[in-house]
Amino acid sequence: MSAGVAPAPVDAPDAARRIEETARRLVEAGDCAPRPARDPVNEPMINNWTEALGDANPAYPGQAPPAMVQVWTMGGLHGRRAADDPLGAMSAVLDEAGFTSVVATDCAQTYARVLRPGERLAIRSRLTGVAGPKRTALGEGWFVTTVSTWTVDDEPVAEMMFRILKFRPPPPPEPPREVPRPQVNRDTAYFWEGTAVGELRIQRCGGCGALRHPPGPMCPRCGATRPGYVVASGRGEVYSFVVHHHPPLPGRRAPFVVALVELEEGVRVLGELRGVEPGAVRVGLPVEVGLDRIDDELVLPAWRPR
Amino acid sequence: MIGLSGAASVVGIGATEFSKDSGRSELRLAAEAVRAALADAGLGPSDVDGLVTFSMDANAEIAVARELGVPRLRFFGQIGYGGGAACATVGHAAMAVATGLADVVVCYRAFNERSGHRFGRMAAGATAAPTSGGIDNGWQYPVGLATPAATVAMFAQRYLHEFGATSEDFGRVAVAMRRHAATNPRAWFHGRPITLAEHQASRWIVEPLHLLDCCQESDGAVAVVVTGTERARDLPHPPAVIAAAAQGSGADQFTMTSYYRDDLTGLPELGVVAAQLWAQAGIGPGDVQVGMLYDHFTPFVLVQLEELGFCGRGEARHLIADGGIELGGVLPVNPHGGQLGEAYIHGMNGLAEGVRQIRGSSVNQVADVRNVVVTAGTGVPTSGLVLTAG
Amino acid sequence: MSRAPAAPPAVGTELPALRLDVTTTFVVSTALATRDFQDVHHDRAAAVARGSQDIFLNILTTTGLVQRCVTDWAGPGAVVRAVSIRLGVPCYAGDELVLGGRVAEVAAGPDGDEVVVGVVGRCSLGDHVTGTVRVVLP
Numbered sequence: 001m002s003a004g005v006a007p008a009p010v011d012a013p014d015a016a017r018r019i020e021e022t023a024r025r026l027v028e029a030g031d032c033a034p035r036p037a038r039d040p041v042n043e044p045m046i047n048n049w050t051e052a053l054g055d056a057n058p059a060y061p062g063q064a065p066p067a068m069v070q071v072w073t074m075g076g077l078h079g080r081r082a083a084d085d086p087l088g089a090m091s092a093v094l095d096e097a098g099f100t101s102v103v104a105t106d107c108a109q110t111y112a113r114v115l116r117p118g119e120r121l122a123i124r125s126r127l128t129g130v131a132g133p134k135r136t137a138l139g140e141g142w143f144v145t146t147v148s149t150w151t152v153d154d155e156p157v158a159e160m161m162f163r164i165l166k167f168r169p170p171p172p173p174e175p176p177r178e179v180p181r182p183q184v185n186r187d188t189a190y191f192w193e194g195t196a197v198g199e200l201r202i203q204r205c206g207g208c209g210a211l212r213h214p215p216g217p218m219c220p221r222c223g224a225t226r227p228g229y230v231v232a233s234g235r236g237e238v239y240s241f242v243v244h245h246h247p248p249l250p251g252r253r254a255p256f257v258v259a260l261v262e263l264e265e266g267v268r269v270l271g272e273l274r275g276v277e278p279g280a281v282r283v284g285l286p287v288e289v290g291l292d293r294i295d296d297e298l299v300l301p302a303w304r305p306r
Numbered sequence: 307m308i309g310l311s312g313a314a315s316v317v318g319i320g321a322t323e324f325s326k327d328s329g330r331s332e333l334r335l336a337a338e339a340v341r342a343a344l345a346d347a348g349l350g351p352s353d354v355d356g357l358v359t360f361s362m363d364a365n366a367e368i369a370v371a372r373e374l375g376v377p378r379l380r381f382f383g384q385i386g387y388g389g390g391a392a393c394a395t396v397g398h399a400a401m402a403v404a405t406g407l408a409d410v411v412v413c414y415r416a417f418n419e420r421s422g423h424r425f426g427r428m429a430a431g432a433t434a435a436p437t438s439g440g441i442d443n444g445w446q447y448p449v450g451l452a453t454p455a456a457t458v459a460m461f462a463q464r465y466l467h468e469f470g471a472t473s474e475d476f477g478r479v480a481v482a483m484r485r486h487a488a489t490n491p492r493a494w495f496h497g498r499p500i501t502l503a504e505h506q507a508s509r510w511i512v513e514p515l516h517l518l519d520c521c522q523e524s525d526g527a528v529a530v531v532v533t534g535t536e537r538a539r540d541l542p543h544p545p546a547v548i549a550a551a552a553q554g555s556g557a558d559q560f561t562m563t564s565y566y567r568d569d570l571t572g573l574p575e576l577g578v579v580a581a582q583l584w585a586q587a588g589i590g591p592g593d594v595q596v597g598m599l600y601d602h603f604t605p606f607v608l609v610q611l612e613e614l615g616f617c618g619r620g621e622a623r624h625l626i627a628d629g630g631i632e633l634g635g636v637l638p639v640n641p642h643g644g645q646l647g648e649a650y651i652h653g654m655n656g657l658a659e660g661v662r663q664i665r666g667s668s669v670n671q672v673a674d675v676r677n678v679v680v681t682a683g684t685g686v687p688t689s690g691l692v693l694t695a696g
Numbered sequence: 697m698s699r700a701p702a703a704p705p706a707v708g709t710e711l712p713a714l715r716l717d718v719t720t721t722f723v724v725s726t727a728l729a730t731r732d733f734q735d736v737h738h739d740r741a742a743a744v745a746r747g748s749q750d751i752f753l754n755i756l757t758t759t760g761l762v763q764r765c766v767t768d769w770a771g772p773g774a775v776v777r778a779v780s781i782r783l784g785v786p787c788y789a790g791d792e793l794v795l796g797g798r799v800a801e802v803a804a805g806p807d808g809d810e811v812v813v814g815v816v817g818r819c820s821l822g823d824h825v826t827g828t829v830r831v832v833l834p
Contacts, residue, residue: 045729052729053757054716055764059772066776067763070756074731104755108780110830180433180452182444213566214445220558240464240570242456243513247427249452255510258451260460260565268566271449278513283467292449300449 015097016133019142022093023130032084034122034151037072041119045071066111069150069158073123086127087146087164094166099133099141106163112156119152128161141167177294179251187217190229195299200289201229202267213267234289235306236263243278251294257281259303271301311586313404315538315545315696316396318347318412318531319658324494324649327421328525336365336416337373339527344374347531348542349410356381356411358398360391360652365416381408387561389600389683390575392653393691397551399532409533415654416527424523428452439561446563455520455603457562458685459512462605464570466514469620471608473514477505478623479604480518480646482632482639487647490669494522495647519604521645528654530661535696546664549677550586550692554578562685571620573606576613576681579690584615587692589677591615594692596663596672597637598656598680601644606684611637614679633670641670653682660693704802704809704833711769711797711813716761718819720789723751730756740789752786753793758825762815765795766829773834775807781827791819800828809833 039045046061049068057065064072075081081088091102115121125148132142143165150158184192194201203215207224218225241259248254252272259273259281272292273281285305292302320342322328322335336359344350351374357367358381367382381402385391392415399411419425432443432452451457465471484500487493500518508517538545556574558567567574584590591614599610608622616637617625625631631639642648642659649655660678662668680691716722720740727737732754735742743751763779787793794817801812810832817825 048729049760052722052725053760053764055760055767057764057767057772065760065763067756067760067779068730070759071730074756076731077733079733104783106780106782107755107759108778109759110778111776114775179450180428180443180447182448183433183436183440184444185436185441188441188444214442240460240467240565242451242459242463243510244450244453244456245510245512247453249428249450252450255513256450258449258456258460260570270446270451270563270565283464294448298448302449 019093019097019130019132022090023127026086026089026127027129029086031124031126031149032082032086034124035073035082037121037123038076039072041072041115041117041121043117046117061117064115064117066114066158067109069109069111069115069121070160072121073150086125087144090127090130090144091166094142094144098168099166101138101167101169102164103138103167104162104164105143106161108161109158111158115152115157121150121152121157123148123150136165136167138165139167139170141165177251179294179298179300181298187215187227191215192298194229194231195291195301196297198291200232200234200269200301202232202263202265204228204230211265211267213269230265232289233264236261236287238273238281238283238285238287239268240283241273241281243281259287261287261303269301271303273303275304310400310404310551311549311588312535312547314400314532315535315547316530316661316693317533317538317541317543317545318343318345318349319528319661320344320346321528321651321655321658322526324492324524324526324651324655325420326494326523326525328418332416332418332422333365333369333373335418335525335527336363336370336414336529339416339529340370340374340412340414343412343529343531346543347533349531351376353410354412355379356399356402356408358383358385358395358411358413360384360388360395360415361386362388362391362652363415363417365414370414381411385689387683387686387688389602389652390686390688392600392657392682392689393551393680394553394682394689396530396532396548396657396691397553397689400548400551403532403534409537411532412529413532413654414527414529415652417652418525419650420523420525422525425454426520426523442560442563451563453512454562455515456512458603458605459515460563460565461570461685462514462603465605465609468571469623471620471623473516474502474506475608475623475626476514476519476604477502477516478626479601479607479631480505482626482629483601483644483646485632486641486670487643490643490648493643493648494524495643515603515605521602521650524649524651526649526651526655528651528658530654530657538696544665545696546661546693547696548691549589549694550583551689552579552582552586553687553689554582555687559687561687564685571609573609573613573684573688575686575688576610576684576690579681579688580614583679583690583692587677587694589692594637594677594679595675596641596660596678597631597639598660598678599639599644600653600656600681600684601640601646602650602683604646607631607639610681610684614681633672638672641668641672656680657691660691664693664695705799705811707799707802709799711765711799714761714765714768714795716793716795718753718787718789718791718793720751723753723789726757727754730754730760732756748786748788750788750790752788753824755783758783758787758817761793761795762817762825762827763829765797765815766813766831769797770811770831770833775832776829777832778830779827781825783825784823785819785821787817787819787824791821793817793819793824797829805832807832807834
């Protein structure tokens with residue numbers, strides 16, 4: 001499994017058509033030219049294999065382990081894919097369409113007979129199908145299936161169906177956003193604890209019931225020092241707003257809108273207004289709260305149109 | 307307050323050059339400006355017994371006193387709330403002089419605001435301080451309202467909405483300031499006026515503010531010398547008598563983000579200042595020939611004209627139309643070019659220009675100046691002065 | 697531990713589990729013995745750079761281990777006709793792979809009993825491989 005860098009997006013229907021046309025052409029082309037194995041089936045390589053895998057079957061190395069068949073025709077340390085290799089051609093077109101990551105999904109080998117040291121194998125491959133685009137857990141992708149045939153002289157001795165998923169890598173996760181973090185103290189903790197659990201809380205005086213934001217420890221109306229809070233409906237209107245262009249600010253991509261929202265409850269709260277083009281924002285725009293989660297510890301008040 | 311009006315005067319002004327890179331320390335800028343102001347006043351460091359600055363200034367009074375060789379200080383202090391401190395430094399100095407706590411007080415502001423720490427950027431650590439200010443900042447910085455321009459833009463948007471003003475009305479302020487600066491050799495934008503079309507075409511900083519709605523950033527220092535008005539009459543220049551000095555903070559006041567009041571179109575903290583200024587000086591807006599209005603961002607110049615009573619609420623755009631605040635207009639504002647045109651020295655350069663207008667020594671002198679009103683930082687707890695020809 | 701050769705196995709017969717310590721050495725030596733030189737099977741830094749947590753078993757080895765699971769049980773006389781696998785989660789170096797088999801089909805053929813064994817190989821992340829092995833028992 002390897003992830004590449006996604007190229008610029010290609011028009012999707014156009015890309016799908018090109019993939020399907022390439023697939024049809026390659027399927028029609030059939031087998032590529034046979035490629036001979038570097039070495040004949042041989043005891044030293046069988047012994048290396050059984051030693052590494054810990055396979056003590058006494059039938060080896062007099063005969064080759066059947067599941068070792070692909071080893072004989074591996075390209076090796078400096079191997080290059082043959083120019084007519086159908087998987088190479090298909091992958092190039094899928095790469096171009098943005099399906100740059102690959103993962104093998106299925107491998108089915110059948111063995112017609114036992115292979116013994118001294119036999120010389122060759123392999124040829126053909127594309128048998130390309131299916132997609134499909135949604136997978138890894139991302140949108142195409143399943144590419146090839147069938148390879150091993151021969152000794154012209155006798156087919158083994159066959160392998162091999163299927164890979166070529167998929168579009170999911171966009172890299174957004175880097176953690178670094179925003180200035182609010183100072184939280186006894187007077188303000190309820191607010192930030194509220195946003196963390198999805199509530200927009202407004203301070204409510206325990207003496208006279210007055211609502212107040214930003215909060216403070218003593219009610220300026222009645223003098224009580226028993227602040228509580230209510231959970232706001234979250235609905236309000238833009239009382240004023242700005243569109244920030246310059247300078248760049250950490251954790252935000254300009255232009256962005258910050259709105260001073262007057263809530264139904266009558267208090268005003270600042271927050272970023274998201275989900276609306278800056279040019280479409282007006283004083284009086286109806287909005288509702290939509291919290292902005294920075295990380296596990298900080299959730300900011302924010303707004304979205306309603 | 308009868309005791310304060312007229313008791314003290316500004317007798318000396320001094321400044322460094324205004325630049326984008328001073329090439330020297332902020333303390334050196336402060337010391338140079340203070341020494342220049344003392345020389346202008348015909349005084350020396352040994353006459354100084356009081357120093358006042360901004361709490362944002364990086365140069366402690368004792369450090370400036372050391373550099374100047376001031377032998378003793380009897381009065382010193384720092385005023386808070388950014389540019390809102392500008393006129394209050396002189397107000398506190400006047401109180402000290404009027405009450406006999408000090409004889410000669412120098413007020414100063416010095417910074418490398420362009421080549422060093424730039425206020426136009428997001429203030430790092432603004433939410434980190436375990437203070438009421440740090441808590442307050444937590445409501446705006448994290449959600450992306452994190453620069454002075456952005457905080458003013460929030461007011462400006464509501465002002466446009468309520469009064470049907472337009473960005474061009476803000477632009478006329480910038481055009482006026484740049485016109486004034488164009489004929490002021492000390493101004494950074496000397497010889498570089500702008501048109502309204504250029505204002506409109508300048509890039510957005512924070513909508514509804516264009517680049518040319520925002521003042522420049524500067525390196526430099528300004529100092530002014532305050533002493534008793536009686537002593538002032540023996541000094542080289544005609545005194546700029548402090549006819550009124552006031553500070554103001556409004557209900558539910560925040561620093562730059564007083565967004566939770568019923569009304570978002572006024573500057574009630576300046577209203578508090580204005581009422582005191584007119585009462586102390588015994589004059590009204592109609593008696594003022596020049597306004598030195600704090601212009602870090604254009605929209606608040608309109609609001610200041612309204613809060614000071616030069617026009618009604620929402621009517622400033624009519625006052626500034628057709629050159630109303632330009633030289634020759636109904637109320638010339640900032641003949642030096644203001645912070646938009648001359649330099650951003652946290653309002654202290656406007657204060658110095660107010661003194662020049664009283665003396666009759668400005669390069670853009672307004673005729674027959676009797677009274678000048680001077681304001682300080684807007685959107686914050688603020689201050690103001692009325693200077694009168696003695 | 698081969699089965700007793702006499703009687704044909706019954707459907708449902710469980711094969712002895714094959715437990716493998718998938719050490720780094722095991723991953724590398726099997727990759728090279730199968731002539732698979734892709735870096736993700738021997739170069740940890742390269743594997744991590746490609747988004748894997750470590751080097752991991754290659755397909756040819758997995759195929760061979762599925763076969764071994766059955767031939768260890770079936771004995772040296774058995775003839776493997778087919779190995780068919782579906783690949784699941786990667787098996788990283790440092791993990792343990794446990795292969796188990798169960799007889800799924802038994803039919804008499806010309807050369808002996810034709811037996812289909814279902815095989816599952818599990819590692820800590822889940823099913824690494826599921827498949828079938830078709831083998832003729834003499």
